[in-house]
Amino acid sequence: MTVELIGLAIANAAYALVGAAAFVAGGWVRPGEPATWRRLGGAYLFGIAVLVVPASYLALMGVPVGWSAFGLGLAVVALAARRIGRPRRLPRPRLGHPSPEALAAAAITAVALVVLAYSFRTFVVRPLVEFDAWAIWAVKARLIYQDPGAAPAALRSGLYGQAPYPLALPTLQALGFGAMGRFDGTVIGAQFALLAFGFVAALWSILERHARPVAIALAVAAVVVAPQILYQLLTHYADVPLGLFVGLGVAAGAAWTARPDGDGWLLACSVAFLGFAGLTKSEGLLFAGAGAAALLAAQAGCGRDRWRPALVAVAALAAILVPWRLYCAAYGLTTPDYDLANVSKVGYLRSHSDRVGPTVRELWRQLQNTHSWGYLVAAIAAGIVTGLLGRRWRATGYVVAWLVLASAGLVLIYWISTLPTSSNLTNSSYRTIVSLLVGGTSTLPLLIAPRE
Secondary structure, three states: OHHHHHHHHHHHHHHHHHHHHHHHHOOOOOOOOHHHHHHHHHHHHHHHHHHHHHHHHHHOOOOOHHHHHHHHHHHHHHHHHHHHOOOOOOOOOOOOOOOHHHHHHHHHHHHHHHHHHHHHHHHHHOOOOOHHHHHHHHHHHHHHHHOOOOHHHHHHHOOOOOOOOOOHHHHHHHHHHHHHOOOOOOOOHHHHHHHHHHHHHHHHHHHOOOEOHHHHHHHHHHHHOOHHHHHHHHOOOOHHHHHHHHHHHHHHHHHHHHOOOOOHHHHHHHHHHHHHHHOOOHHHHHHHHHHHHHHHHOOOOOOHHHHHHHHHHHHHHHHHHHHHHHHHHHOOOOOOOEOHHHHHOHHHHHHOHHHHHHHHHHHHHHHOOHHHHOOHHHHHHHHHHHHHHOOOHHHHHHHHHHHHHHHHHHHHHHHHEOOOHHHHHHHHHHHHOHHHHHHHHHOHHHHHOEOO
């Protein structure tokens, strides 16, 4: 186990290095400007998105994910090295005396990290037992890792998990198996725990210039210590990884929207994280699409200097996600659970309208489950009211638009589903709401306690 953990640790350190190099190559982190170094907190998960998204597409062509990720990583590092140029003496950042608020925020974050660290051993030793974890995700990861040449045809056959499910998570797991030197469905659980640690660092990095420290710390803690987050991460399901990336993408989009001098780095983070989310699960496309629509909606009444980068970001997100839909269409990969064509069939929707009421009631019941989520729904509602009272129109509009579109889309998916309503909701509703709650909570600091 020790050797496997060391290999996995090296792979994750490489993700952080590639993410940092991508920030340097993009001009968002400049070695001569210590103020930009704070962005490096998002480097780890950004590096995962930079490597895993293209590697997942290349896996569909039979390219081994290890080699594709290695090549992509070298290219990004080379671009960063070229931008830096000759080595120079780095300036020392000025360390001031931390304020009581900063100390309180650090203490809250530290408690959340201790809770995660205490659970880490469980992630390493808990076997892969839940059905979807091995029947959908791990089986694809093992195929991609052990037989990449046969993977494209096998994945299209539908014999390895559900065929229309995208490959971001299996690709990340396959890279982990390669780093460990063998398939190990137990130790790979450490990768899921590391995603939660990465979320903490990334959310701090995204929001620290835009919201008060204590508000960020409370949002971080509310997410990572929620009982359902830890439990669902332990199952090796994709829902919490999806939710973490959705939360970061939405927070970055909201932070960019909130500032008149929008930072391009925030848009890059929003695109990368929502792009990864869209290739993690089928409903990830829904949450990412809602983020794109909310970003455009929030720019209503703005000038060309806001619309142009927003449109570029939406186009970049589409460039990440659309090829997967085209691939599924080209090979006829459809899910038996629902048919998206039914969305446009008024007769079908009318004849199945009896599904809407039970769906809304069950989703609402799960959202209000305080034993699983505490009072996150109440906190999100309070944040929206506070944002409106504080006249933070654009940030609040973005958050409300995303929540409404994402929630309505989720209801619509259950509406057109071919599965029995009761059993479908029982088996999945507690998981599909994760992205709604994490996304809403991640934006709370911008609504409740922004830096003016």
